[in-house]
Amino acid sequence: MKHEFQSYFKKLLGDENAYFDEIHKRAYSYDATKKHYLPDGVLFPRNEEDIVAILRFCNEKQIIIIPRGCGSGFTGGALAVNGGLILSFEKHMNKIIEIDLENLVAVVQPGVINIHLQKEAAKHGLFYPPDPASMEYSSLGGNVSENAGGMRAAKYGITKDYVMALRAVLPNGEIIRAGKRTIKDVAGYNLAGILIASEGSLAVLSELTLKLIALPQYKKTAMGIFPDVKTAMYAVYKSLAGGVNPVSMEFLDNLSIRAVEAKFNKGLPVEAGAILIVDVDGNLVEALEEDLKKLEKYFLEAGALKFQKAKDEKEAADIWFARRNCSQSIAMYGTLKLNEDITVPRSKLPHLLEGIEKVSQKYGFKIPCFGHTGDGNVHTNVMVEDKNDSLAVQRGYEAVEEIFKLTIELGGTLSGEHGIGLSKAPFMKLAFTEAEMNLMRNIKKAFDPNNILNPFKMGL
Numbered sequence: 001m002k003h004e005f006q007s008y009f010k011k012l013l014g015d016e017n018a019y020f021d022e023i024h025k026r027a028y029s030y031d032a033t034k035k036h037y038l039p040d041g042v043l044f045p046r047n048e049e050d051i052v053a054i055l056r057f058c059n060e061k062q063i064i065i066i067p068r069g070c071g072s073g074f075t076g077g078a079l080a081v082n083g084g085l086i087l088s089f090e091k092h093m094n095k096i097i098e099i100d101l102e103n104l105v106a107v108v109q110p111g112v113i114n115i116h117l118q119k120e121a122a123k124h125g126l127f128y129p130p131d132p133a134s135m136e137y138s139s140l141g142g143n144v145s146e147n148a149g150g151m152r153a154a155k156y157g158i159t160k161d162y163v164m165a166l167r168a169v170l171p172n173g174e175i176i177r178a179g180k181r182t183i184k185d186v187a188g189y190n191l192a193g194i195l196i197a198s199e200g201s202l203a204v205l206s207e208l209t210l211k212l213i214a215l216p217q218y219k220k221t222a223m224g225i226f227p228d229v230k231t232a233m234y235a236v237y238k239s240l241a242g243g244v245n246p247v248s249m250e251f252l253d254n255l256s257i258r259a260v261e262a263k264f265n266k267g268l269p270v271e272a273g274a275i276l277i278v279d280v281d282g283n284l285v286e287a288l289e290e291d292l293k294k295l296e297k298y299f300l301e302a303g304a305l306k307f308q309k310a311k312d313e314k315e316a317a318d319i320w321f322a323r324r325n326c327s328q329s330i331a332m333y334g335t336l337k338l339n340e341d342i343t344v345p346r347s348k349l350p351h352l353l354e355g356i357e358k359v360s361q362k363y364g365f366k367i368p369c370f371g372h373t374g375d376g377n378v379h380t381n382v383m384v385e386d387k388n389d390s391l392a393v394q395r396g397y398e399a400v401e402e403i404f405k406l407t408i409e410l411g412g413t414l415s416g417e418h419g420i421g422l423s424k425a426p427f428m429k430l431a432f433t434e435a436e437m438n439l440m441r442n443i444k445k446a447f448d449p450n451n452i453l454n455p456f457k458m459g460l
């Protein structure tokens with residue numbers, strides 16, 4: 001980075017908020033993909049005015065800017081793949097600005113960590129439902145930019161369902177407001193809708209207005225134990241189609257169960273082909289019991305071996321701990337994990353899992369699967385034993401491509417929550433026509449004609 005540019009940013013933000021040294025560049029060179037790309041510097045804006053000044057300057061000088069929340073992204077969205085400056089909100093822009101108790105709305109800066117909003121809302125008897133497994137180390141700006149999902153989406157939906165309005169800074173430094181603090185707003189194009197899941201490629205989100213709801217008083221947890229994956233998947237869509245409305249319906253296959261047990265020993269049934277973890281919530285304990293009874297009936301009809309209610313909060317917490325720690329546990333199956341978050345219509349889940357088993361047999365890779373099956377969202381993990389074996393890695397990607405093709409054939413999508421970023425960019429052509437891709441490229445151009453904001457991602 002040219003010395004005169006460095007001087008500009010240091011003068012604008014102060015030495016303590018503009019870094020060009022090796023240590024900072026390395027610290028911000030990676031995300032959860034574990035790939036490394038060295039940026040040219042790291043900036044910590046103190047407020048929206050700083051973002052405006054930074055973007056205006058970068059647009060004029062054609063300097064790449066990569067907005068970054070906590071770097072927990074699984075698809076490389078926050079990586080400086082072609083250099084440029086990291087714009088981080090974690091140091092200053094991490095405040096909850098307002099909890100509006102009359103309209104049930106929270107106004108936050110983009111760097112607020114998800115769990116901090118959940119805790120603050122709960123103090124007022126309110127609830128912010130989107131809870132990615134990364135909720136303790138992902139930011140709301142990152143959640144909105146990826147349209148994060150979570151464990152409660154089956155009943156409460158995903159991040160987009162809670163974004164009422166936002167403020168954002170365009171690459172040329174102009175500030176836009178999209179949406180309102182109203183339940184309804186159909187005036188003009190849905191600009192907030194375009195910015196949600198735009199992965200930092202269109203504008204920098206500077207303030208978010210998020211919907212809160214009343215915190216349900218009671219919650220109960222149970223686990224269905226199944227002989228195989230197919231019966232578990234059948235139970236998912238049969239019970240949901242039958243009108244039960246659980247908060248979550250999470251799935252672990254046998255490989256995932258064994259991995260979590262090997263690491264944490266939480267008492268999961270290691271012989272089971274699959275388990276489904278369900279939560280129900282509400283304000284009437286009797287209604288929750290009724291919901292569990294219905295779920296038990298549907299699960300047993302589908303072929304479950306057992307339906308087990310958590311006997312106390314500790315047992316429920318252990319079950320959920322196991323689910324939340326699947327991702328790290330399966331590392332025992334290989335040194336390279338090619339993890340995807342494909343999503344299909346729920347009735348297609350049995351076909352999807354059957355197809356993945358065939359891919360596993362064909363390529364000889366273990367493919368542990370777990371995820372948010374209540375939303376049709378499955379995390380598939382092609383495990384390559386030795387990441388230095390280039391042939392095996394290549395075959396791993398071939399297996400991933402087959403899984404994507406199958407997903408699309410089943411009417412599904414490449415990503416239910418992690419986004420496209422770098423990792424899935426090569427597969428966009430499987431899911432979109434040239435006309436659709438061109439439309440997306442034109443949207444990018446309309447927001448960012450000089451291509452300075454997180455460029456060369458999402459296959460654009």
Ligand SMILES: Cc1cc2nc3c(=O)[nH]c(=O)nc-3n(C[C@H](O)[C@H](O)[C@H](O)COP(=O)(O)OP(=O)(O)OC[C@H]3O[C@@H](n4cnc5c(N)ncnc54)[C@H](O)[C@@H]3O)c2cc1C
Binds near residue numbers: 069089137327
């Ligand atoms: C163990 C683990 C479990 C996970 N579980 C889930 C899960 O259950 N559900 C789920 O959806 N995801 C999950 N994720 C993925 C990840 O946590 C989410 O994608 C999360 O939303 C990323 O937030 P972040 O703050 O870390 O964003 P980052 O990774 O820093 O950035 C993500 C993208 O957002 C952009 N961005 C960030 N802030 C802004 C801003 N203010 N303005 C514009 N663009 C911005 C970046 O440029 C980048 O493209 C998991 C990750 C891990 C490591």
